[in-house]
Amino acid sequence: MTSDQRIRLLCVVGARPNFMKIAPLMRAIRGRSDKFEGVLLHTGQHYDEAMKDAFFRQLDIPEPDVDLEVGSGSHAVQTAEIMRRFEPVLDAQAPDLVLVVGDVNSTIACALVAVKKGVPVIHVEAGLRSNDRAMPEEINRVLTDQISSLLFTTEPDGEANLLREGVDADKVHFVGNVMIDTLLHSLERSVPAAQTLATIAGAQDIDTSKGGYGVMTLHRPANVDDPATLIVLLETLAELSQRLPLVFPVHPRTRAKLAEAGIEPLLEQSRILMTEPLGYLQLLGLMKDARVLLTDSGGIQEETTALGVPCITLRENTERPITVTAGTNTIVGSDPQKIRAAFDDVIRTGGRRGRVPDLWDGRAAERILDGIEHWVEAATQ
Numbered sequence: 001m002t003s004d005q006r007i008r009l010l011c012v013v014g015a016r017p018n019f020m021k022i023a024p025l026m027r028a029i030r031g032r033s034d035k036f037e038g039v040l041l042h043t044g045q046h047y048d049e050a051m052k053d054a055f056f057r058q059l060d061i062p063e064p065d066v067d068l069e070v071g072s073g074s075h076a077v078q079t080a081e082i083m084r085r086f087e088p089v090l091d092a093q094a095p096d097l098v099l100v101v102g103d104v105n106s107t108i109a110c111a112l113v114a115v116k117k118g119v120p121v122i123h124v125e126a127g128l129r130s131n132d133r134a135m136p137e138e139i140n141r142v143l144t145d146q147i148s149s150l151l152f153t154t155e156p157d158g159e160a161n162l163l164r165e166g167v168d169a170d171k172v173h174f175v176g177n178v179m180i181d182t183l184l185h186s187l188e189r190s191v192p193a194a195q196t197l198a199t200i201a202g203a204q205d206i207d208t209s210k211g212g213y214g215v216m217t218l219h220r221p222a223n224v225d226d227p228a229t230l231i232v233l234l235e236t237l238a239e240l241s242q243r244l245p246l247v248f249p250v251h252p253r254t255r256a257k258l259a260e261a262g263i264e265p266l267l268e269q270s271r272i273l274m275t276e277p278l279g280y281l282q283l284l285g286l287m288k289d290a291r292v293l294l295t296d297s298g299g300i301q302e303e304t305t306a307l308g309v310p311c312i313t314l315r316e317n318t319e320r321p322i323t324v325t326a327g328t329n330t331i332v333g334s335d336p337q338k339i340r341a342a343f344d345d346v347i348r349t350g351g352r353r354g355r356v357p358d359l360w361d362g363r364a365a366e367r368i369l370d371g372i373e374h375w376v377e378a379a380t381q
């Protein structure tokens with residue numbers, strides 16, 4: 001604890017999906033400045049205006065106190081570079097606790113440095129498992145959970161997974177979903193779909209009333225790295241786009257792979273409407289009124305469930321099963337038949353309605369700070 005007895009919490013972000021998770025935590029910390037002192041560290045894993053700055057502005061995240069500016073690299077290089085640059089910062093900042101979110105390389109890199117220096121690690125969004133170790137994020141999740149002292153989960157399966165892996169039940173707390181805190185907090189400020197579509201080439205004539213379009217995103221290595229897989233996926237999506245126009249904000253990783261695979265001509269003949277990565281408030285506005293999302297993102301599976309919009313997940317598995325059992329999600333992988341069948345169902349019946357999972361109520365960050373306070377109190381008694 002700091003000399004003024006506040007809890008000094010160093011919060012780590014690195015990549016785009018982290019930003020929505022840290023925003024409500026930084027806000028909650030500001031609201032409890034008598035008890036907490038927050039330090040925000042950005043590793044620099046994502047650095048583009050479209051991948052980082054737009055999110056910081058729109059989500060009202062304070063400028064990071066420290067930016068490690070690591071940039072891109074192979075997994076080994078990126079992870080190692082974050083660790084190398086984080087160690088002296090951790091020494092200088094001397095926090096009581098390090099808080100990491102999600103499952104990106106920045107999450108495991110900073111957790112590993114902290115725990116070896118004797119600084120306890122808090123993991124927000126713990127316990128999610130796809131049980132697919134070919135996914136780099138799955139490795140990051142399993143390892144981060146093993147070395148964390150306090151683990152906050154978003155859905156009941158999270159705790160079951162952790163207990164199975166030998167994590168002590170006392171460390172695990174089901175608090176809900178900080179990503180949904182951000183969604184509920186931002187909904188009123190979301191940018192109307194018509195405004196965003198007006199800026200996208202070929203999208204001006206889209207029916208912007210509810211359900212007049214779909215949205216697709218693709219960036220997972222399993223879908224985009226192999227040109228053969230990418231081509232089959234895009235041929236299927238191009239075919240579906242003739243029935244419902246599909247807006248496609250393109251991740252930088254995917255942009256490069258599309259060019260390599262030479263499939264831009266196919267896209268030009270379709271009703272897939274490509275655009276740069278969108279800001280959070282633009283994508284939220286588009287998702288809210290979309291007929292359907294087709295995606296391989298983790299976060300979008302949860303956001304569509306919270307919004308009650310059908311989601312077709314282009315992956316073989318999900319680490320977020322509540323979105324399937326309770327929400328609007330259907331897992332189809334990359335098989336064209338299954339993708340078509342799920343899409344047909346949406347067009348014919350409107351797709352799955354679902355319900356919002358327990359504790360996805362906009363108050364997860366407050367519960368997390370309650371949990372940290374209790375834990376620190378118990379540890380210092």
Ligand code: UD1
Nearest residue numbers: 015016017045046047048051072104105106136137252253
């Ligand atoms: C990372 C996360 C993934 C998350 C995704 C969301 C890991 C292991 N993966 O994957 O879980 O779903 O972010 O975006 O941490 N690039 C830019 N500008 C940027 C950032 C990246 O052009 O601001 C380029 C890089 O040069 C690289 C590619 O995008 O070629 C991939 O970036 P990287 O952070 O390595 O991983 P993601 O695939 O984005």
